[in-house]
Amino acid sequence: xxxxxxxxxxxxxxxxxxxxxxxxxxxxxxxxxxxxxxxxxxxxxxxxxxxxxxxxxxxxxxxxxxxxxxxxxxxxxxxxxxxxxxxxxxxxxxxxxxxxxxxxxxxxxxxxxxxxxxxxxxxxxxxxxxxxxxxxxxxxxxxxxxxxxxxxxxxxxxx
Amino acid sequence: xxxxxxxxxxxxxxxxxxxxxxxxxxxxxxxxxxxxxxxxxxxxxxxxxxxxxxxxxxxxxxxxxxxxxxxxxxxxxxxxxxxxxxxxxxxxxxxxxxxxxxxxxxxxxxxxxxxxxxxxxxxxxxxxxxxxxxxxxxxxxxxxxxxxxxxxxxxxxxxxxxxxxxxxxxxxxxxxxxxxxxxxxxxxxxxxxxxxxxxxxxxxxxxxxxxxxxxxxxxxxxxxxxxxxxxxxxxxxxxxxxxxxxxxxxxxxxxxxxxxxxxxxxxxxxxxxxxxxxxxxxxxxxxxxxxxxxxxxxxxxxxxxxxxxxxxxxxxxxxxxxxxxxxxxxxxxxxxxxxxxxxxxxxxxxxxxxxxxxxxxxxxxxxxxxxxxxxxxxxxxxxxxxxxxxxxxxxxxxxxxxxxxxxxxxxxxxxxxxxxxxxxxxxxxxxxxxxxxxxxxxxxxxxxxxxxxxxxxxxxxxxxxxxxxxxxxxxxxxxxxxxxxxxxxxxxxxxx
Numbered sequence: 001x002x003x004x005x006x007x008x009x010x011x012x013x014x015x016x017x018x019x020x021x022x023x024x025x026x027x028x029x030x031x032x033x034x035x036x037x038x039x040x041x042x043x044x045x046x047x048x049x050x051x052x053x054x055x056x057x058x059x060x061x062x063x064x065x066x067x068x069x070x071x072x073x074x075x076x077x078x079x080x081x082x083x084x085x086x087x088x089x090x091x092x093x094x095x096x097x098x099x100x101x102x103x104x105x106x107x108x109x110x111x112x113x114x115x116x117x118x119x120x121x122x123x124x125x126x127x128x129x130x131x132x133x134x135x136x137x138x139x140x141x142x143x144x145x146x147x148x149x150x151x152x153x154x155x156x157x158x159x
Numbered sequence: 160x161x162x163x164x165x166x167x168x169x170x171x172x173x174x175x176x177x178x179x180x181x182x183x184x185x186x187x188x189x190x191x192x193x194x195x196x197x198x199x200x201x202x203x204x205x206x207x208x209x210x211x212x213x214x215x216x217x218x219x220x221x222x223x224x225x226x227x228x229x230x231x232x233x234x235x236x237x238x239x240x241x242x243x244x245x246x247x248x249x250x251x252x253x254x255x256x257x258x259x260x261x262x263x264x265x266x267x268x269x270x271x272x273x274x275x276x277x278x279x280x281x282x283x284x285x286x287x288x289x290x291x292x293x294x295x296x297x298x299x300x301x302x303x304x305x306x307x308x309x310x311x312x313x314x315x316x317x318x319x320x321x322x323x324x325x326x327x328x329x330x331x332x333x334x335x336x337x338x339x340x341x342x343x344x345x346x347x348x349x350x351x352x353x354x355x356x357x358x359x360x361x362x363x364x365x366x367x368x369x370x371x372x373x374x375x376x377x378x379x380x381x382x383x384x385x386x387x388x389x390x391x392x393x394x395x396x397x398x399x400x401x402x403x404x405x406x407x408x409x410x411x412x413x414x415x416x417x418x419x420x421x422x423x424x425x426x427x428x429x430x431x432x433x434x435x436x437x438x439x440x441x442x443x444x445x446x447x448x449x450x451x452x453x454x455x456x457x458x459x460x461x462x463x464x465x466x467x468x469x470x471x472x473x474x475x476x477x478x479x480x481x482x483x484x485x486x487x488x489x490x491x492x493x494x495x496x497x498x499x500x501x502x503x504x505x506x507x508x509x510x511x512x513x514x515x516x517x518x519x520x521x522x523x524x525x526x527x528x529x530x531x532x533x534x535x536x537x538x539x540x541x542x543x544x545x546x547x548x549x550x551x552x553x554x555x556x557x558x559x560x561x562x563x564x565x566x567x568x569x570x571x572x573x574x575x576x577x578x579x580x581x582x583x584x585x586x587x588x589x590x591x592x593x594x595x596x597x598x599x600x601x602x603x604x605x606x607x608x609x610x611x612x613x614x615x616x617x618x619x620x621x622x623x624x625x626x627x628x629x630x631x632x633x634x635x636x637x638x639x640x641x642x643x644x645x646x647x648x649x650x651x652x653x654x655x
Contacts, residue, residue: 006654013650018643021650028653053290056230058653061644070641072634075627081229082620088233092241092287101617108624112631113642119635125647 001031015124019117022065026110029058033103037096052091055102059084079105227290228530228542228593235294235544236586238287242547243579245276245283249557250572252276256565259435263560270559273568277549277557284547297546299528306519309496313477314545314581318485319360321524325517326355328478328492339373339465344508345494347373349478360482375463378456379449380566382436387444390466393418397451398459400431409434410451410458418464422447435562452563477553477574487581490520532593542589545582552578 012024036051063080066073083102090098255261256269284295292298303312310328330338331348339347356363372381379397395418400411409431412419419427425441432438432448439447449464480488499510527543549555552575558564631638644650 001654009654010651013647016647016650018645019639021644021647022642025644025650025653028650049288049291054653056290060227060230061649061653062642064649065642065644067641067643070637072627072630072637073641075623075630076642079620079623079627082623084230085233085237088230089237091234092237092283101620105620105624108621108628109631112628113638115632116635116638120639122639125645 001028001035005031017117017120017122017124019113019120019122021125022062023110023113023117025058025062026106026113029055029062029106030103030110032058033099033106036090037099040094040096040099048094049091052087055087056084059087076109079109228528228532228540229590231289231294231528231542231544232586232590232593234287234289236583236590238283238295239547239579239582239586241283242280243576243583245280246552246554246572246575246579249273249276249554250569250576253557253559253565253568253572256559257562257569259433259562261562266560266565273557273559277554280554281549284549294544295547297548297551298526299542299544300526300546301522301524301541301543302526303520303522305490305521307496307515309493310518310520311491311493312520312522313489313491313551314487314578315489315522316485316487316585317541317543319488319522320486321522323519323521324355324359325519326351326359326490327517328490328496328515330497338511340375340508341373343377344511346497346511349492349496351478351480356480359480359488360486361484363480363482363486365478365480372464372466374449374465376456376460378452378563379462379464380451380563381464381466382448382450383446384448384466385444385446388447388466389422389445391421392463392465393421394461394463395419396459396461397437397449397456410437410449410453410456412437412439450566452561454561488522540589540592543585545585547579547582 009024009028013021016024032051032054036048036055039045039047039051059080063077063084066077068074068077083105086098086102090096090102252269252273256266261269285293287293287295301315301317303315305312328349328351330346331350332338341347350365356365372384374381395412396416397410397412399407400409402408411431412429414427414429419429419439422439423441423443423445425443425445427439427441427445430438430440435451435453437449437451439445439449447464447466478490478492480486480490497511497515498505499512502510527541530540530542532538532540545551553571554568554575557568557571559568
């Protein structure tokens with residue numbers, strides 16, 4: 001997870017409705033799966049443990065966001081629990097296959113949630129967040145894309 | 160090249176940029192995600208929503224804790240399962256090393272694998288952690304203490320009644336009231352008198368480890384004996400068995416031996432089995448198998464054999480106290496406990512005390528991991544995660560380089576296997592309790608128990624994923640309700 005990805009995710013969250021947040025969570029966890037696999041291949045124990053911990057937090061958040069009044073929540077819960085267990089196995093056995101098994105759950109479900117999020121007409125959860133505009137100003141010798149995004153409050157200055 | 164001609168939008172954006180105050184509070188709202196941001200916005204509404212928020216947060220935290228608890232258990236259980244597989248493999252190796260047909264070179268190869276496995280077990284146990292907290296090093300185990308450095312509380316179950324107890328520890332005695340000694344001259348076993356057991360738990364009994372008889376010669380082992388064999392102490396004269404050509408083929412005992420006459424009134428047959436075993440049988444069901452280390456034993460020799468019906472382990476005993484109500488306590492008694500330490504220098508065989516002062520045992524119930532699994536005070540689950548280490552399991556010094564040491568190794572590994580079984584059963588019970596806790600935390604009364612174990616393998620997972628994917632798409636409306644996150648700050652936290 002690079003800082004650029006983090007900024008991107010932050011921006012998307014600020015505009016997201018409840019289902020879109022789920023989609024974003026899925027995408028975040030998939031990034032962490034990649035991080036974990038890379039750390040495993042390069043034998044970086046600390047990075048591996050940190051990635052595992054993050055994956056577990058993501059799965060935990062997804063579990064907590066389930067409303068069991070709907071039956072489909074049970075199906076999702078079973079899959080999350082399975083994934084959780086595989087991740088626990090991966091953290092103990094240090095084998096990539098368990099990470100892959102867990103990852104497949106999220107890869108399989110992501111397209112479905114994307115579809116649902118398109119149909120979700122609820123408004124963004126973060127009220128009064130800025131709406132993001134992108135504008136282009138152009139002149140004789142330059143073309144500047146103006147992007148009022150999440151960190152525009154500093155107007156690009158670092159201080 | 161992107162050209163966006165939505166000038167009104169750009170102007171609006173610039174306007175926003177110019178207004179400092181509204182910029183500030185909108186940034187605040189961005190990061191908190193709530194419409195009500197400070198009391199000045201809407202005082203009454205803020206107060207109410209604050210209260211609800213803390214209730215919700217408490218419930219969410221409780222749910223989070225319970226979910227974390229499940230992850231903790233799964234991580235621990237995964238590690239213990241791995242370790243148990245390795246202990247099974249150790250068992251196979253020790254059994255192979257203990258057969259007579261191996262050469263010492265073969266045993267060296269086995270010992271190398273044994274050493275590798277024990278190192279790996281140690282590593283797994285030490286490195287298993289959850290969120291940087293070590294799980295299997297005893298940090299989260301309920302602690303127990305004694306006032307005798309040679310007696311240790313090895314383990315006690317959650318159902319055991321906590322508190323301070325006094326146990327008299329005595330050597331195991333034979334039918335005549337004489338303490339049994341092992342081949343090195345230490346007491347062969349320890350027990351606790353029934354009066355102390357009754358004060359501890361109802362109908363508590365002491366169980367021993369499987370091993371059935373002793374001899375006064377390290378090179379002669381009682382392999383097994385039938386339940387019809389008369390218990391007691393006998394002296395047999397073990398001689399070399401020769402075939403018709405005068406070649407030594409094994410060991411035997413003269414049927415007219417006095418010891419055999421004490422063992423049984425019936426006619427006895429002694430049959431050498433292979434080059435190192437002997438089977439003593441009689442019509443009344445007596446059956447006794449002895450094994451002799453042919454490398455170190457010199458026949459003919461008189462050997463004293465005690466058949467006690469009880470058994471102990473090498474390197475200190477485990478006294479296991481159990482009762483029907485789930486009470487289970489393991490004490491480990493170091494065999495130095497009974498050495499007379501005033502005798503200097505120590506003698507061989509050691510000078511033993513007839514008794515030791517009563518041992519105070521304190522089962523504190525402190526140490527377990529506490530999870531707040533309800534929104535209210537007192538809704539706590541405690542997870543006591545037993546320590547897993549080579550020393551705790553008794554397999555820290557496994558030696559398979561000789562047949563005899565391999566046999567002792569088998570007994571040690573037996574305890575390790577039963578210990579890991581106990582630990583796994585305990586973790587499984589916790590998992591069940593957490594299932595129920597989570598189920599009751601949810602607004603509905605749905606029974607979630609099944610969901611924690613239904614998917615068992617990767618094929619099933621793939622099927623379920625595909626099935627659920629279709630369901631999600633077909634039932635978009637209910638999915639939006641079923642899986643939705645209205646708290647963006649939670650999602651933001653995932654990026655930390």
